[in-house]
Structures are given as C-alpha cells and as structure tokens.
Amino acid sequence: MAVPRRTSRDIRSESRLDALHAVLAAGETTRNEIAAATGLSPATVATVVGELIAEGIVAETKLTIGRVGRPTATLTMNAARGRVVGIDVAETYVRAVMFDAALNEVASVEEPRDEHVHDPASVVEGIGRALDNVLEQGGVTRAYVLGVGVALPGLVQGASGVSVTVPHWNWHKVELERLRERVGLPLIIDNPLKVIATAELWLGRGRYCSSMITINLGTGVGAGIVLEGRILRGATNSAGEWGHSLLVLDGRECRCGRRGCVEAYIGAPGIQQTLREIEPGHPLADLTMQRDFIDAMAEAAERPDPDPAVQKTIERTAYYLGSALADLVAVINPEIVTLTGWTTWALGEHLLPATRARLVEQAPGRSADDLRLEVSTVRGNSVATGVATIALERFLTDVGLLTTRIPLAL
Amino acid sequence: MAVPRRTSRDIRSESRLDALHAVLAAGETTRNEIAAATGLSPATVATVVGELIAEGIVAETKLTIGRVGRPTATLTMNAARGRVVGIDVAETYVRAVMFDAALNEVASVEEPRDEHVHDPASVVEGIGRALDNVLEQGGVTRAYVLGVGVALPGLVQGASGVSVTVPHWNWHKVELERLRERVGLPLIIDNPLKVIATAELWLGRGRYCSSMITINLGTGVGAGIVLEGRILRGATNSAGEWGHSLLVLDGRECRCGRRGCVEAYIGAPGIQQTLREIEPGHPLADLTMQRDFIDAMAEAAERPDPDPAVQKTIERTAYYLGSALADLVAVINPEIVTLTGWTTWALGEHLLPATRARLVEQAPGRSADDLRLEVSTVRGNSVATGVATIALERFLTDVGLLTTRIPLAL
Incomplete structure (x- = not known):
C-alpha cells in the first residue's frame, strides 16, 4: 500500500x-x-x-x-443539524446511543445478546433492533439521522475488500451487505480500538498532543493509538492489539488460543485469575459475572479495612499493567496514556499509583518520567461515542468538508 | 507538544x-x-x-x-556536489564513512575505542580523529563537506534542550558544544534506531509503503519505525526501544538493569546465553568477542553436519525473535519488517524461516499472514549510511529545499 x-x-x-x-x-x-x-x-x-x-x-x-x-x-x-447513532456490539450486549450533531447523548438503549449465538442473521437483527429502539426512544425517524456507526468486537479489516474477524464470527461481504440493508442509513463499521482512539482524538486529549495512547480495560484489553492527530490503523486495521502482545512468554493461556498475552493478566477474567492464585478459596474468586466481580473488587478496596487478598490482587494487576504499558512506551514513546473502559471506571483510581510507579521503573531510560498517565476524560460509553464520531466524520466527508479516508464506510 | x-x-x-x-x-x-x-x-x-x-x-x-x-x-x-560523512559511535569502535552527494560510499575508517573509557573528552576526540582520518583518506578538506552526522548509542533527546543518555555517559550542552567545535562542520546527532529507519526510508523499502519496521540485531537490538513516510520518534526521541520491551516478565537480567527484556534474549550476548543454557560446556559458549561468537555460529550452522546445540540455539533464538516481532506487529501492524545489523548479516538467513513461522503463529488474528519479513536491502554499515543521510537532509533543509524538522541539528 x-x-x-x-x-x-x-x-x-x-x-x-x-x-x-x-x-x-x-x-x-x-x-x-x-x-x-x-x-x-x-x-x-x-x-x-x-x-x-x-x-x-x-x-x-x-x-x-x-x-x-x-x-x-x-x-x-x-x-x-441531525442525529448520529453509535452502536457498541459486544459479545454479551448491543448498546445503541443516539447523539445530536454536537455529540451530546440524547437517547440510549441496551439489549442483551446471547453470547453463544454467533449466526450473522441474529447479530444483524440485534443491531437493527437496537437502532430501531433508540430512534423510537429519541423520537426521530431515519430521515433525521446523518449516519450510523457500528463497532464490532474483533479485527475489522478493509484493505482487500471488507471482512470482519470476530472470534466465532466470520463476516464477509454478504453479511455486511445484510447489515447495510437492515440499517438503511449511511453506515460505517470499525474495530473498538480505532473507535476509542477516535473518541480521544475528538473529545479527549488526542488532538493537541503529538502522540497519545488510550487503553481499554474490560473483558478484553487493547490500545487506541493517535500519532500527530491521526489514528494509527496499521496495514490491516489491526494496530493497537496490545492485549495480545506478550507479557510472559509461554505464560497463562489466553482466550485467543495463544499463551502469555497481556489480556490474560489484566483483562477482567485475568484479574480474577490473579485473585484465585493469591487466595484460591476467596469469595470473589468464583463470581461468574465479570462486571459483578470488578465492582465487588472496587467495593472491597474502598472499605476501611481492605481485604488483603484484594489489595494484593490490585497491586499485582498494577504490576502487570505497568509492565505492559512500559512496553508500549518503549515502542511508541507517547506523551500521554489514558485509561478507559468499565474496569477503569471501577478500579482505575486504585490501580493508578502502583501502575505509574512500575511504568516509570520499567520504561527505557527516562522515557516515562514526563509521561502523563490518566483516567480518560471521555466518559460514558466511549465505544458508542467514538463510533458515532466516525459516523459524523463520514457525513462531513460526504458533504465535502473533510478528506478523511474512512476505511469501512458501507 | x-x-x-x-x-x-x-x-x-x-x-x-x-x-x-x-x-x-x-x-x-x-x-x-x-x-x-x-x-x-x-x-x-x-x-x-x-x-x-x-x-x-x-x-x-x-x-x-x-x-x-x-x-x-x-x-x-x-x-x-560535495561530501557527507556518517559516524557510527559504538561502545567498542568509531566508524566514519564518507559518501558523495549521491550517497555512494567513497572512503571509510574504523578506530577501536576502549569501552571502559567514558570521559566525554576522549569520546569527542575519537569522533574528531575518525572524521579527520576519513577526510584524509577521501582526499578532501572540510570546505568540500556538506555536513556530518554522528549516531550515538543510547537515547538522544532534544525536546527540552539536547541531551544524550548513553549507559555510563551523561552528555549535556557542554559536551555537545565541544563535539560541535571539534567537528567544525554542520552537524547532526541522532540515535541509531532513528538512523537505521532513515536509511530504510531513503534507500530501502520505507518510502513506498505505509508502514515499515526495521530491526537492528547486534549487541543491542531495537526497532526503527517508519509510518506513512515519516520516522516515528516519539515524545522524547526514544520510540523504537523494542529491545527493552518485555519478552518474559521477571526473566533474564538485561544489561539495562531491568529483567526480561527482548535484548537479553536476542542481543548477541543473549544468544550466547541461550547456547550456554542448551549446552553449558559448548566450545562457542565462552568466546569472549561477540562478533567472533556470531560468526562462529553462522559457520557451524553452514557445515554439512550441523552442530545440534548450534541448531537448537538458532531455533530457540528464532522462537524468541518471532515472538518479540509478533508484539510489534500486534501494536503497529506494519506492511513490512526488515532485519539489519551485524547479527543479521551473519545469521539472518538461518533465522528467517523459523522466525517467520513463529511470527505468523503468534501475531493476533491474521495480521502477519501478508506481512513481508526480509533481510534489509540496505547493506554496508546502515548506521553510518543513515546518519549521513540525515546530514544530507539537514543540508537540503538549510538551503530551503526541505522542511524536515531535524531534532538534533547542532
């Protein structure tokens, strides 16, 4: 290319x-x-x-x-001027958020998804239904909507035709065509990491520094990278897959099938695994819902007499996170790193001090001494916000105001 | 910034x-x-x-x-049109190469350096002597030289004043002023990783692909990164320090003082360490000169009946290298990765097949399927070539033809 x-x-x-x-x-x-x-x-x-x-x-x-x-x-x-809709498709839910053209949230709906159902028809219908519902809740028809953005979990690649590789999904032209028809509006799709980077670029710190990385912490983890005011997409739109870079060669099994990935240590299930290693019989170690587990960890950490196993798990997680961030700093050497995602909203402030200490210690030379490490200022669902922003950007491109190349405009 | x-x-x-x-x-x-x-x-x-x-x-x-x-x-x-000189300052030698204005090599000299002597005066004098000698060998006076580039090992930072952080060196304004006076010509200094990236950008693959990484394999290892035709420098000119990203959390000790760095496994001393782990008493395990060791490894690998411990060391090194490259591919997702440096010239072709296999297996999704992994086409001393190229670029900037921002023009 x-x-x-x-x-x-x-x-x-x-x-x-x-x-x-x-x-x-x-x-x-x-x-x-x-x-x-x-x-x-x-x-x-x-x-x-x-x-x-x-x-x-x-x-x-x-x-x-x-x-x-x-x-x-x-x-x-x-x-x-109109509305834009951002739809965050996760394995366990579909969330649609409607924004006005000033990017203020005006309506939102969330629909659960059965994570064991992977057939494209049901995913497409779930997205379509969420869109219909958010339009109804917002009291507008499609005629008033400038565009829709859909963030799909997994690698969204556009270089040689458009295809989406989500674990267990295998979307190509035909599924995307079906999605386009169901949505019935100008549509863009993208990968969550490009989307959170876009949110930081438009609404957070990204526009006015030469290099910024935003880290998404949830079930999966990844990095949105902004260099000189532009999103780093990479040759096949898969830049930022830091969650599947190595923290420990031949280490823990990761759900991607490889071993030792960063995600296996600081994704929500990885944090629970750390707690299990520290205290196997701990009451939080067997909570089955990830968000419940992370919220319970935050609650335990905030008690006046904090649970030592929880404290130790947070310290260990900060050690993993700081080490893995130091690798990003070594390679990219950004001015600022922000943390986002639901694990961040719950545990971010507990993780920050020890993460920062480890990061400064582990980054090469003095490259992290002046680095800013912060919780992102973009709140709400930054995936929905970011992908709605790309939909607005596409609209501005279509009317001739911008020259942005939107890789996956359908 | x-x-x-x-x-x-x-x-x-x-x-x-x-x-x-x-x-x-x-x-x-x-x-x-x-x-x-x-x-x-x-x-x-x-x-x-x-x-x-x-x-x-x-x-x-x-x-x-x-x-x-x-x-x-x-x-x-x-x-x-004139000459440019590139000077590669390593811990064990100073090499000065003179090029004509078409970047053809016309003369070169190499002076040994005592790696235990760190005082700035002796380093500056070593650089000055190498410059004098290459001018003499090339039969030209300073009047005919358009500029000089010096690559210093370590982090060369220019954001807040210029400083150079080399292990055991601590150069600030005063040392750089001394260097500028001794050289007596338009001077730029830079870090070897930025310099090899510049060589790839001008003379290799970098200009005509959207993203390229060139990997330097020698005593130390690192990555030169070119994105959309420009060198990734980072906030403090330390981007590309992939050699000090983690391969194994809490793993082997690295000469940088941290543990588990990529360099501790695939730098020349790291490869020797691997051989020692595989066969402690192996005759090559105790060679004291790194280049002799790497050359002997290549020779042993090329024999009709290859030494099994050498074979195993090469396989293991390729496993480490492929794993560590997969991390770069996860984060940057480049179109092409090239290998350069003296370990590459000796062992590159032996390492490539198993490195490529491990890289494709370990990179997220299918992001390495179409990646080109090659030995660099920029031969000779790519550090001297690259830094001479930046000196030429500075000359072109000074005469108003380019707007390149050369961070460390003195």
Missing part, C-alpha cells in the same frame, strides 16, 4: 477539523478564540467557519456588541 | 523529497519516469527537478534524441 499523497485539499480539511474540534471543546466560542486555540490565521478561521456554517454544522447563536469594534458572533455546534 | 501544523510548504517539500528518492533509487532517470514512480504530475516534477538542479543536487547528464518529440534529458544525483 503506497503512502497516500497529501494535498492542499488535505490541509484545508485539517483546518476545518481543527476549527470544529475547537468549537466542540469550547461549547461556545468565537472566531478569535478559535484562532487562538488552533494556531490558524484569522483569515483561515473566517473561511473555514463560513464553510461549516454553510453546511449547518456550526451555528452563530448571538452577537455580542462591545464598546469598540464590530460585534462578535458566538459560535456553537448546530446540535439540530 | 502540539501537533506540528502542516502547510503547503511541507507538501512542496515532500514532492521534492519524493523526486529526489526517485532519482536516488533509479540511478539514472528522466522527468517522465519520476512522474510515473512518484505519482506527481509532470508539471510538479518539472518544477521540483528544476529546483533540485538549481541547487546542484541533481544533474542533467545527457540528452537522448528520439525519432519524435523533444529530446529527453537523463537525470542523476550530482555526486560532485
């Missing part, structure tokens, strides 16, 4: 995106503030804001008249 | 660089062939070739008159 040649059209596209991010981040802003926040010249800001207003993406809401000079227009995202 | 804003000047710079790489790669070429090789328009090629000729970087060597149309000019690099 050749390096895509960048053109002056790409530069105009980037200026529009920077201005848009400045409006999103500020909520309410002005042309002067956009110029200050982005480093774009006032003339460029005037041009790109004009284009965003012409497409109804940004709105002028009021004029402030000062004592001198011309009145200043307040700019906001035009929330009423 | 904010994302550098890209401008139309950067795009013109990239066009010049693409044209230059096309001339370098072809040896002799024409404007039409450059347009075909780069995808640039004939008008753009005409402009940028004109600029390169005006600065004496490219030369028109002859006109071929066909039966129809205008005569066609043959273009080559203007080797006579």
Whole structure:
C-alpha cells in the first residue's frame, strides 16, 4: 500500500477539523478564540467557519456588541443539524446511543445478546433492533439521522475488500451487505480500538498532543493509538492489539488460543485469575459475572479495612499493567496514556499509583518520567461515542468538508 | 507538544523529497519516469527537478534524441556536489564513512575505542580523529563537506534542550558544544534506531509503503519505525526501544538493569546465553568477542553436519525473535519488517524461516499472514549510511529545499 499523497485539499480539511474540534471543546466560542486555540490565521478561521456554517454544522447563536469594534458572533455546534447513532456490539450486549450533531447523548438503549449465538442473521437483527429502539426512544425517524456507526468486537479489516474477524464470527461481504440493508442509513463499521482512539482524538486529549495512547480495560484489553492527530490503523486495521502482545512468554493461556498475552493478566477474567492464585478459596474468586466481580473488587478496596487478598490482587494487576504499558512506551514513546473502559471506571483510581510507579521503573531510560498517565476524560460509553464520531466524520466527508479516508464506510 | 501544523510548504517539500528518492533509487532517470514512480504530475516534477538542479543536487547528464518529440534529458544525483560523512559511535569502535552527494560510499575508517573509557573528552576526540582520518583518506578538506552526522548509542533527546543518555555517559550542552567545535562542520546527532529507519526510508523499502519496521540485531537490538513516510520518534526521541520491551516478565537480567527484556534474549550476548543454557560446556559458549561468537555460529550452522546445540540455539533464538516481532506487529501492524545489523548479516538467513513461522503463529488474528519479513536491502554499515543521510537532509533543509524538522541539528 503506497503512502497516500497529501494535498492542499488535505490541509484545508485539517483546518476545518481543527476549527470544529475547537468549537466542540469550547461549547461556545468565537472566531478569535478559535484562532487562538488552533494556531490558524484569522483569515483561515473566517473561511473555514463560513464553510461549516454553510453546511449547518456550526451555528452563530448571538452577537455580542462591545464598546469598540464590530460585534462578535458566538459560535456553537448546530446540535439540530441531525442525529448520529453509535452502536457498541459486544459479545454479551448491543448498546445503541443516539447523539445530536454536537455529540451530546440524547437517547440510549441496551439489549442483551446471547453470547453463544454467533449466526450473522441474529447479530444483524440485534443491531437493527437496537437502532430501531433508540430512534423510537429519541423520537426521530431515519430521515433525521446523518449516519450510523457500528463497532464490532474483533479485527475489522478493509484493505482487500471488507471482512470482519470476530472470534466465532466470520463476516464477509454478504453479511455486511445484510447489515447495510437492515440499517438503511449511511453506515460505517470499525474495530473498538480505532473507535476509542477516535473518541480521544475528538473529545479527549488526542488532538493537541503529538502522540497519545488510550487503553481499554474490560473483558478484553487493547490500545487506541493517535500519532500527530491521526489514528494509527496499521496495514490491516489491526494496530493497537496490545492485549495480545506478550507479557510472559509461554505464560497463562489466553482466550485467543495463544499463551502469555497481556489480556490474560489484566483483562477482567485475568484479574480474577490473579485473585484465585493469591487466595484460591476467596469469595470473589468464583463470581461468574465479570462486571459483578470488578465492582465487588472496587467495593472491597474502598472499605476501611481492605481485604488483603484484594489489595494484593490490585497491586499485582498494577504490576502487570505497568509492565505492559512500559512496553508500549518503549515502542511508541507517547506523551500521554489514558485509561478507559468499565474496569477503569471501577478500579482505575486504585490501580493508578502502583501502575505509574512500575511504568516509570520499567520504561527505557527516562522515557516515562514526563509521561502523563490518566483516567480518560471521555466518559460514558466511549465505544458508542467514538463510533458515532466516525459516523459524523463520514457525513462531513460526504458533504465535502473533510478528506478523511474512512476505511469501512458501507 | 502540539501537533506540528502542516502547510503547503511541507507538501512542496515532500514532492521534492519524493523526486529526489526517485532519482536516488533509479540511478539514472528522466522527468517522465519520476512522474510515473512518484505519482506527481509532470508539471510538479518539472518544477521540483528544476529546483533540485538549481541547487546542484541533481544533474542533467545527457540528452537522448528520439525519432519524435523533444529530446529527453537523463537525470542523476550530482555526486560532485560535495561530501557527507556518517559516524557510527559504538561502545567498542568509531566508524566514519564518507559518501558523495549521491550517497555512494567513497572512503571509510574504523578506530577501536576502549569501552571502559567514558570521559566525554576522549569520546569527542575519537569522533574528531575518525572524521579527520576519513577526510584524509577521501582526499578532501572540510570546505568540500556538506555536513556530518554522528549516531550515538543510547537515547538522544532534544525536546527540552539536547541531551544524550548513553549507559555510563551523561552528555549535556557542554559536551555537545565541544563535539560541535571539534567537528567544525554542520552537524547532526541522532540515535541509531532513528538512523537505521532513515536509511530504510531513503534507500530501502520505507518510502513506498505505509508502514515499515526495521530491526537492528547486534549487541543491542531495537526497532526503527517508519509510518506513512515519516520516522516515528516519539515524545522524547526514544520510540523504537523494542529491545527493552518485555519478552518474559521477571526473566533474564538485561544489561539495562531491568529483567526480561527482548535484548537479553536476542542481543548477541543473549544468544550466547541461550547456547550456554542448551549446552553449558559448548566450545562457542565462552568466546569472549561477540562478533567472533556470531560468526562462529553462522559457520557451524553452514557445515554439512550441523552442530545440534548450534541448531537448537538458532531455533530457540528464532522462537524468541518471532515472538518479540509478533508484539510489534500486534501494536503497529506494519506492511513490512526488515532485519539489519551485524547479527543479521551473519545469521539472518538461518533465522528467517523459523522466525517467520513463529511470527505468523503468534501475531493476533491474521495480521502477519501478508506481512513481508526480509533481510534489509540496505547493506554496508546502515548506521553510518543513515546518519549521513540525515546530514544530507539537514543540508537540503538549510538551503530551503526541505522542511524536515531535524531534532538534533547542532
């Protein structure tokens, strides 16, 4: 695959995106503030804001008249431009979240999924039903929806035709065509890691640092990587699969079939395995639902007299996590690492101090000394948010405002 | 650090660089062939070739008159434009290589270094002496040299002032100022991993694929990473320190002071350690010079009746290397991985088949199925070549042809 040649059209596209991010981040802003926040010249800001207003993406809401000079227009995202929907398809649930065009959440539904049913027809129907329900809850018809994004668990590859490799799923053109028909709207699909990176890029820390990694901690674990304002996708859209890099050669069995993967130690079942190794008969060691287990761990850690086995499990997990993050720092050397996902929401603050200590100790030279390690500021379901953001980006591309290459636009 | 804003000047710079790489790669070429090789328009090629000729970087060597149309000019690099020198400073030697402006090697010298002497004055003097000697051997004075590049082993950081962290060295402004004075020419310094990546980008596979990793195998090991035609440097210029990512949590001691690093298994001393574990009394296990050991391994492997302990060591090393490469593939998902460095020249072809098998097995999903794994096509000392290339790039930047940001130009 050749390096895509960048053109002056790409530069105009980037200026529009920077201005848009400045409006999103500020909520309410002005042309002067956009110029200050982005480093774009006032003339460029005037041009790109004009284009965003012409497409109804940004709105002028009021004029402030000062004592001198011309009145200043307040700019906001035009929330009423339409809706976008992000759908997070996990093995155990389908969650659909509707956003207005300013990326505020306006409705959401979650439908359980039987994790033992893998036939594409039932998955497609589950996605379609979640979409129908969220539209109904939000009180809008398809005509008002600018686009839909679906995050599918597993590797979503688009280089040579589109195919989706989810454990036990094997989706190719025919299943995707079926999904496209069922959705009946402009559709993009993507991998959760690219999606959480996009959420950080638009709504979190990603846009204004040269390199950022966001780590998803849940059943599975992985890394969304943003370099110089762009998502690292890799040759086959599988960059960021850090959860299946090695922590321990020939170590614990991983559900991917290999041994010693990072995920086998810091995925939720891996954390439970650590507790089992520390105290085999511990009451939390046999909880069957992962989220219950993680929540119970957090609760136990917050008690005035913390359970020593729980404490030890958290320390050990931080040691694993810090070691595995140090590998990412060794290779990518980012400015900032953020943590996201439901394990983070429950245990993140308990894990952070020891994780940071291990990371600084283990990273090469002094490469982690100035690294920022934080819980992500993008809250809610960052998978649904991120994939809705890509759907909006696709809409902006379709109307000619951006030149983003969306690999899996259907 | 904010994302550098890209401008139309950067795009013109990239066009010049693409044209230059096309001339370098072809040896002799024409404007039409450059347009075909780069995808640039004939008008753009005409402009940028004109600029390169005006600065004496490219030369028109002859006109071929066909039966129809205008005569066609043959273009080559203007080797006579001047010289650049690349200096590879290792712990045990300093090697200086002089190139003409077409990056052909014209002279080289190697001076041994006492690896126990770390005082900056002696290191600086060693570099200066190697430079003086290669100039003398090449029969030119400093006036004819466009620039000098020095690759220093260790982390070379430029974000907050320039500093160099080599094991046992601690170079800051004062040492670098001393080096700059001793060299007495436009100077750049860099880390070997950035330098080998630059060599691949200019002279190997890097320019025409979206993502490439080149692996240096020697005493130490590391990765040079090229994404979309640019070197991944990281926040503190320490990206690519894959040699100090974990292969085995709490595993073998590494010379960096941590445990379980990739380098402790596939650096030359690590390979010898593996042989010692397989057959403690083996005659090669106690060779004291690393290069002798690696050469003896290659020789033993090439015998008609190969030594079983040597065979087993090579298999085990390939298992380690394939596993560690799979981690890079998981995170970066490149199109191509090349191997370079003196261990590669000796053992690369013996390691490749089993390394490839392990890599495909261990990489997530099918992400390594189409990956190309090859011995680098950049031969000779790729550290000296790469750092000389950056010195040439700095010259092109100084004369206004490129906008490359050279972090450590002194």
